[in-house]
Amino acid sequence: MIDLKTLTEVIIKGDQASAVNMTKEALAEGIGAESILNDGLIAGMDVVGDRFSKNEIYIPEMLIAARAMKSALEILEPELAKAGVKPIGKMAIGTVQGDLHDIGKNLVAMMLKGAGFEVVDLGVDVKPEKFVEKIKETGVQLVGLSALLTTTMPGMEKTIKVLKEAGLSVKIMVGGAPVTQEYADKIGANGYAADAASAVDVAKRLVA
Amino acid sequence: MLTIRENLQETMKGGNPDRFVKQFEFLEIIYESPLPPLAMKPGENVTDAWGIYWQWPKEQLGPFPVHDDEHIVLKDINNWKDYVHVPKVDYPKEAWEPALAHANKVNKEERFFSVFYVPGLFEMCHHLMGIENALMGFYDAPERMHELIAFLAKHELNVAEQIIEHLHPNALFHHDDWGSQYSTFLAPEMFRTFFLEPYKKIYSYWKQNGAELVVHHSDSFAATLVPDMIEMGIDIWQGVMSSNNTPELIKQYGSQITFMGDIDSGPVDTVDWTKEKLYEYFEKSCRRCGKLHFIPNLTQGGDYSSFPGVYEAANNAIDQMSKKMF
Numbered sequence: 001m002i003d004l005k006t007l008t009e010v011i012i013k014g015d016q017a018s019a020v021n022m023t024k025e026a027l028a029e030g031i032g033a034e035s036i037l038n039d040g041l042i043a044g045m046d047v048v049g050d051r052f053s054k055n056e057i058y059i060p061e062m063l064i065a066a067r068a069m070k071s072a073l074e075i076l077e078p079e080l081a082k083a084g085v086k087p088i089g090k091m092a093i094g095t096v097q098g099d100l101h102d103i104g105k106n107l108v109a110m111m112l113k114g115a116g117f118e119v120v121d122l123g124v125d126v127k128p129e130k131f132v133e134k135i136k137e138t139g140v141q142l143v144g145l146s147a148l149l150t151t152t153m154p155g156m157e158k159t160i161k162v163l164k165e166a167g168l169s170v171k172i173m174v175g176g177a178p179v180t181q182e183y184a185d186k187i188g189a190n191g192y193a194a195d196a197a198s199a200v201d202v203a204k205r206l207v208a
Numbered sequence: 209m210l211t212i213r214e215n216l217q218e219t220m221k222g223g224n225p226d227r228f229v230k231q232f233e234f235l236e237i238i239y240e241s242p243l244p245p246l247a248m249k250p251g252e253n254v255t256d257a258w259g260i261y262w263q264w265p266k267e268q269l270g271p272f273p274v275h276d277d278e279h280i281v282l283k284d285i286n287n288w289k290d291y292v293h294v295p296k297v298d299y300p301k302e303a304w305e306p307a308l309a310h311a312n313k314v315n316k317e318e319r320f321f322s323v324f325y326v327p328g329l330f331e332m333c334h335h336l337m338g339i340e341n342a343l344m345g346f347y348d349a350p351e352r353m354h355e356l357i358a359f360l361a362k363h364e365l366n367v368a369e370q371i372i373e374h375l376h377p378n379a380l381f382h383h384d385d386w387g388s389q390y391s392t393f394l395a396p397e398m399f400r401t402f403f404l405e406p407y408k409k410i411y412s413y414w415k416q417n418g419a420e421l422v423v424h425h426s427d428s429f430a431a432t433l434v435p436d437m438i439e440m441g442i443d444i445w446q447g448v449m450s451s452n453n454t455p456e457l458i459k460q461y462g463s464q465i466t467f468m469g470d471i472d473s474g475p476v477d478t479v480d481w482t483k484e485k486l487y488e489y490f491e492k493s494c495r496r497c498g499k500l501h502f503i504p505n506l507t508q509g510g511d512y513s514s515f516p517g518v519y520e521a522a523n524n525a526i527d528q529m530s531k532k533m534f
Contacts, residue, residue, distance in 0.1 A: 014347065058395045060343040067344070098265045100272040103339050125265065150478050151269055151514070177389050178474045195390070 002026040004040040011044025011072070014064025019072040033079035037116065041069050041076075045114030049197035059107065062196070066110035073113070087118035089207035092134050093144035094122030096155030101148035104176055107196035108144060115200045128155075128162035135168050142206055144199070145189075147176040157187040164188075171206040175199060212318050220443070220466045222500045227530035229503040230523050231468075232511035235423065236314045236321040237381060240306035242299040243367050244325060257295030260335050269514050275338035282337035285349045288356050292336060294363050297370050304374040311375050320379035320421050323371055324510065325364075328384025329406055330393070332360045339393075346398055353402060361406035365413055372417045379421040380414045381446075383509050387428035389472075390451050396432045404436050411441035425509040427469070431457055438464045445469075447507045455496050462501030470497055473508040477518045483525075486518065490525035494533060504529070 002025050010018045019041075026036045048065045051057045091112060095105050102124050109119045120138050122130060131143060143163065145156045156174050163170065173191035174184050184192035191206050193199035210218060210226050216234045218225040248254050251266040261279040264271035282291045307323070314321040327335060333356065334342040345353050371377065387393050394402075411422050424437065427447030434457060437445055448454050448469035458467055470493040476486045494504050504526050506513060513519035 055391055058391065058398075059393055060346055060398065061395075063340055063344050064347050098268055100263060100265065100274070106340060149269055150474050151267065 002029055002031060004031070004036065004043070007036070007040035007072075008044040008047070011041055011065055011068050012047050014061060014068050016064070016068040016071050019068040020075060023072040023075045027075070027079060033076050033083050034085045037073070037076055037080065037085070041072055042114065042116055045069055045111065048114070049111055049200055053195060053197040059103070062107065063110070066107075066114055069114045070110070088116040089142055089203060090118045090120070090138065090140045091142040091144055091203060091207075092120040092122055092131065092138060092140040093146065094126035094131065095124040095146045095148075096152055096159055097125055097127045098155055099147050099149055099152035100124045101146070101176075104148060104196070105144070105146040108146070108175065108193070108199045111196045111200050112144075112203055115204070117203060128159040131159055132162060132166045132168065135163070135170055141170060142203060143170050143172045144203075145172065145174045147174075147179060150178045153178055153183065156189070160188050173199070173202050173206060213320070216503075219500060219503065222463060225499060225534075227534050228494060228499070228526050230526045231503070231505040231519070233523075234319055235379060235381060235421075235511070236310075236319055237324050237511055238307045238310050238321055238375065238377070239324060240310055241323040241371060241375065242303040242307070243297060243323070243370055244327075258292070258332075258336065273335045280338055280341075281335075282341075282356075285337065285341070285345045285352045285356070288352055288359075292356065292359065294359075294366075297363075297366050299370070301374070307375055311377070316378060320377075322377045322379040322381040322419075322423070323375070324381055324383065325367075325371075326383035326509075328382055329357055329360050329364070329403060329410075330384050330386060333357065343393065346394065346402060350402075357402055357406050361410055364410050368410070368413055368417070372414075376418055378418055379423065380411070380419045381423045381425065382411075383425040385428055385447075386426045386430050386433060389449055390429050392428070392430055392432060396436070399433055400436055404440060407440040415441060423468070427473070427507040427509060434461050434465065444503070446503075446505065447509055449507055450493070454493075454502070455498070458497055458501045466501050466503060467497070468503035468505045469507045470502070471504060471506050471522070473506045473514070476522075477506060477508065477513045477515055479515055481515055481518050481521075483521055486521050487525045487528065490522065490529055491532075494526070494529040499533060 002022055007022045052062050093109050109121050112119050147153045171190040174189045175193045181192045191202040193202045212234050215225050216229050219229050248264050248271050250264050252264050254262050259281045261274045262271040263274055311321050421443050422441055423444040423446050424442040425446045429451045431452040444466045446468040448467045449472050450470050454467055454470040471489050476489050506522055
């Protein structure tokens with residue numbers, strides 16, 4: 001019988017092949033998809049996020065864990081859909097206009113998927129109007145804005161303004177190297193995360 | 209009054225400097241060198257000699273490599289040799305003349321001079337293959353990553369040979385960002401495994417061939433890599449962000465390596481910069497870091513700022529602190 005704690009460990013170690021095989025075996029043994037997701041996969045990513053926050057692991061370890069999680073989730077998704085299990089939230093994320101940096105945004109997207117969110121990744125250099133278009137198209141309840149440069153940070157304020165003018169009732173969280181809580185408050189963001197791991201807590205709070 | 213070179217040496221060795229070293233005053237950077245090759249302007253998109261496609265959005269601070277499926281160079285680390293081809297290094301004598309003319313104007317008794325060597329080994333890995341692929345590559349294909357890094361290091365040595373032959377620099381200013389503001393990209397053990405030996409070879413080559421000083425830029429957190437920096441032969445770590453707890457590093461390692469930075473460019477080098485804020489940051493930094501083994505400097509990697517006037521105002525702030533503290 002598959003022990004979901006072992007699946008958790010496999011996720012933490014970033015063992016993609018074992019994560020996929022164990023997920024398949026767990027399903028074959030009749031373990032519920034939601035239980036595999038929460039007690040096996042998300043439990044593993046919670047540990048990864050915590051260790052990353054404490055500088056116990058680094059980006060490579062986080063990336064391989066997220067990759068293992070993603071591959072296992074692909075096996076689970078049809079079963080989750082059949083069981084009517086919904087994501088805990090739906091978020092659109094992008095790096096703001098003029099900024100081409102994506103590693104931070106990608107890490108946040110991975111961690112949020114790992115935590116059970118559905119994430120619509122808009123990529124980099126995203127104009128405010130594109131955020132509006134995609135929010136209307138996808139019905140997300142949360143938007144994440146990333147910027148790595150002081151010169152592109154104003155794009156966050158501009159995007160928030162455009163979203164409000166469009167009358168969209170979404171929560172907005174921001175992050176990136178030059179961004180601070182103070183700046184997030186100043187531009188009217190609902191939340192700020194200093195790193196990918198804490199972004200999960202902020203996102204969960206905003207969709208609750 | 210000590211000369212610029214003397215004052216730097218006293219600062220570095222923990223002797224008796226008579227003022228703060230003013231940012232890059234000791235180092236003339238020769239930007240006209242044909243190697244390494246990348247010249248871009250804001251608004252341009254350029255494919256460089258490695259095949260890496262760069263975009264530089266207008267009104268932004270610098271270019272960025274693009275790694276979508278269409279543009280990524282190194283698509284499969286297991287077959288890296290199929291994708292990575294070195295650019296030429298043998299430029300004719302005429303190509304070196306502007307750089308040589310500039311270098312010949314430097315008073316070498318007083319100051320050092322160097323090319324701006326960028327990108328370094330770690331950055332080359334992720335410029336070629338995308339940062340996520342590179343970071344996972346250290347786990348997925350460590351032997352191939354070692355091979356790639358060795359190949360890139362050999363290229364650096366070939367480039368170094370050309371620069372040394374034509375320009376005879378007495379210093380090296382070398383750029384390779386090893387972390388973000390609060391963390392290194394790699395765990396220290398992983399960094400050591402992949403990059404210590406190649407960098408030891410590169411920096412010792414430069415020192416064996418005329419470079420008296422190796423200045424390494426990484427505007428990041430990298431406190432945990434300082435022992436490796438010392439071992440690989442870095443004399444000055446430029447770009448030390450304040451997140452490193454610079455005073456503690458100076459205390460622990462100052463006798464072996466000098467720390468240049470501590471004034472993070474992000475908060476002070478902005479479109480709406482003020483002299484008051486800049487001076488405040490420099491005062492706090494100089495007072496917490498002290499006079500020895502420390503060069504107050506904006507953390508940006510060069511003798512300039514992103515916004516006009518900031519670098520010069522920073523120099524004035526340092527003059528003021530020298531008057532106050534010496």
